[in-house]
Amino acid sequence: MLSEHEIQIRVRYSETDAMGFLHHANYFVYFEEGRTELLRAQGGNYREMEEQGLFMVVVSLECKYRKPARYDDVLSLRTRVVRITLAKIEHAYQITRGGELLTEARSILACVDGSGAVQRLPAIFHPTQ
Amino acid sequence: MLSEHEIQIRVRYSETDAMGFLHHANYFVYFEEGRTELLRAQGGNYREMEEQGLFMVVVSLECKYRKPARYDDVLSLRTRVVRITLAKIEHAYQITRGGELLTEARSILACVDGSGAVQRLPAIFHPTQ
């Protein structure tokens, strides 16, 4: 199974802050887009998953900021599955610009139903399917 | 009925952009907070309204930007009901800083149910209640 995917994201003006850089909170928006597109590349679809009553909620995040990004920069975001358990999935992220590493991050998400009860991750996430 | 309400909002760093100003899209976030607090001051509660299956959707917006706002500025937002019909409500907004007018705006919202069908505005919005 495909467990890694890369997308290009251009930094929007509204995503910058008064320091002139991409604001640190907005990286998590990019990582979320990375997960959406990795799942799509695997043949899954997160919107349909939600329509069927399953939600992926963020349990924990960590991020290291090495160099800043600026408005109009084209960034490469590599999203990778690093661990899967029955109900949780861990991703690693790398953002680079022209080959230079800007940011590294990790997240753990859990699968829950509409009431917040933990659910088994759908088969599409599992490497053995 | 109270048809006007003022709140103070301090500009967050994340709401600024590389120009060093409050980004123009974020004013609409403030106007929405102004509507929430005006309704609360009137004895209503928008969260409860949604829990009962009624939603206020934005139909149109217009905004004139006269002077910019900056990080950490304390702004006064005055929200006023200017017109109410069976299913729609029109608000006017003024943002000032130390008495100086920065921004003026108007919005029209409609009341709909979960399927998007137009509904009568709840009594709490009506001046004659």
Place this chain on the structure above:
Amino acid sequence: MLSEHEIQIRVRYSETDAMGFLHHANYFVYFEEGRTELLRAQGGNYREMEEQGLFMVVVSLECKYRKPARYDDVLSLRTRVVRITLAKIEHAYQITRGGELLTEARSILACVDGSGAVQRLPAIFHPTQ
């Protein structure tokens, strides 16, 4: 001169709200991206313009919301120059999804220098160049 440009934008999860729709303030983020890309298609570059000390500030906006957009929708945004004066430019926007019109908007931007003084619009914006 090219005075119209279309881009595709996929709605991010973080751009939705509790109603399940693209939040109304986020359309202005899209329109800004539309202006950036229209200028690029014309041979200009807004980042370089700012580096040279010229800024385009939003003077006024208006937007009509006809139908909502949802997470993961692929939207078409058509950005068009409708009027240019010495220091101001007016754009019109249309957002469609599968040919269906969702949103229409207009904006006026002015060209200023770092101190906020009005400046002549750079030649790249002018249709007669």
Place this chain on the structure above:
Amino acid sequence: MLSEHEIQIRVRYSETDAMGFLHHANYFVYFEEGRTELLRAQGGNYREMEEQGLFMVVVSLECKYRKPARYDDVLSLRTRVVRITLAKIEHAYQITRGGELLTEARSILACVDGSGAVQRLPAIFHPTQ
């Protein structure tokens, strides 16, 4: 020196997502507001610091999400300095609602000048001042 500060933040509608919860990226916006207000309570002022050419940049973040927050919730954010070195400062954050712990986080920020060169943290941050 005051090394801990608590503020109340009401969740805005625009900060929620289609799941109906406060979006996970927006917590970092709240933490930043917590830092701004802790510094103000200590007698400092981050805007003035930037005007004097010093910037606090985020080096790393981590966050654990225990329970979700919803629109209109009033959250308590406790921001605490846990470690200070010559050029870096580490904060810990706790978000609670009615005494219930929702979120815990840590961040490390570094002091830099306009060119990104590391600078000594201003005296206001130091507990021995």
